[in-house]
Amino acid sequence: MIKEVLNARRLLCPLPVIRTQDKVKQLQPGDQLEVICTDPGVMQDIPAWCRINGHTVLETRSGDHEYVIVLEVGSC
Amino acid sequence: MLAAKTVMEQGVHVEGINFFTGFCVEGHTHAIREKDKAKPKRNNALWVAEQLGIKLHIVDVIEEYKKVLINPKHGYGANMNPCLDCKIFMVNKAKQWISENGFDYIITGEVIGQRPMSQRKWTMPIIAEQSGADDRLLRPLCAKNLAPTLPEREGWVDREKLHSITGRSRKPQMAMAEKFGLKDYAQPAGGCCFLTDKFYSAKLVDLWTARQSKDYELDDVMLLKVGRHIRPKPHFKMIIAREEGEGRFMEGYRRDFISMVCTSHTGPMVLLDGEPSAEDLYLAASITARYGQGKNADQVDMTIRDKDGSERTIQVKPLAGEKLPEEWVI
Secondary structure, three states: OOOOEEOOOOOOOOHHHHHHHHHHHHOOOOOEEEEEEEEOOOHHHHHHHHHHOOOOEEEEEEOOOEEEEEEEEOOO | OHHHHHHHHHOOOOOOOEEOOEEEEOHHHHHHHHHOOOOOOOOOOHHHHHOOOOEEEEOHHHHHHHHHHHHOOOOOOOOOOOOOHHHHHHHHHHHHHHHHHHHOOEEOOOOOOOOOOOOOOOOOHHHHHHHOOHHHOOOOOOHHHOOOOHHHHHOOOEEEHOOOOOOOOOHHHHHHHHHHOOOOOOOOOOEEEEHHHHHHHHHHHHHHHOOOOOOOOOHHHOOOOEEEEEEEEOOOEEEOOHHHHHHHHHHOOOOOOOOEEEEEOOOOOEEEEEEEOOOHHHHHHHHHHHOOOOOOOOOEEEEEEEOOEEEEEEEEEEOOOOOHHHHHHH
16 A cells, blocks of 8 residues: 655645546555645545545644645545 | 436436636635635535536646637637637537547536527537537537437437526526425526636736736736735736735745735735836835835835845835825736
């Protein structure tokens, strides 16, 4: 299993979702991706994108104007 | 949403495509401004896909979209909105996507007569033809008013179960939403593109005029959504944060622009776009001072930061007068 980090700071939605989508395409089921953002909209959008596309959000956290989402790549 | 639902009711597998041009309204401004913090920040395309239970593919078309906006074959609408060229472009991109991903045809929510530029009886065949989608473009909401398309002729969808909506009224769509049990849906009258906004369009035209070029980068069009824009002289423009959220967002651009902030009083973050001279910096500082708590002071300290991070502080008197010259305000 690979754990990768995606820096999506300064990007506004939907760009963090697009970058996440593009990164996930390069990963395998079971891999984990930590996405670090500054747009609070990602707290809604990335989990919604994960639900639609069969990925699992493992953790969300925020602080100091940063928003972090850790997801596990699904099999579909 | 209704077009997808209509086709899905016939057992057709549907997936969504959403194109991001850089000019989409939702998300951005809400994310930046403090005053909008309480507003829901959902992305409507994602939300709709989730309601429908379908996958959504968001496609970054920022670079390709430039040629659509810079030189639209069919011209602009009331503002800088190249709606017809935009629709042709997006249907063409969708056509490319379906052929790469094994799908048979494209559906859109277009309705004849609903929009003044891109959804008229005579534009429907233009979009189908010039996008290259031809009869693989199905408009389920008004299909019965148009010639049968490939999916109808082949029996992939039952034409009789499609619709014949026309005109600007959204009442038939609202009735259909109710029938489908859809209580919540995105703003039915559009308004999802900054290019239809006259104030945004004025800032875009100003940017192109000042640079003597219609080219732009994503950061340019993002910054047009933020702050007050004031051009005291043709060769430089000020972007003045209207509140803390915008100021924080603009701080991310301090390596790309000269910036200034008042250090003796509370005041806004300001970016300077262009090539201001030393004299211009004094003028910009005095204008900046008008927007801070030192606006009535005899003198304020203004710290100017260059792109390389070097800083210096100057003392200026806030620019007096009731209003700035109108021609400065973009």
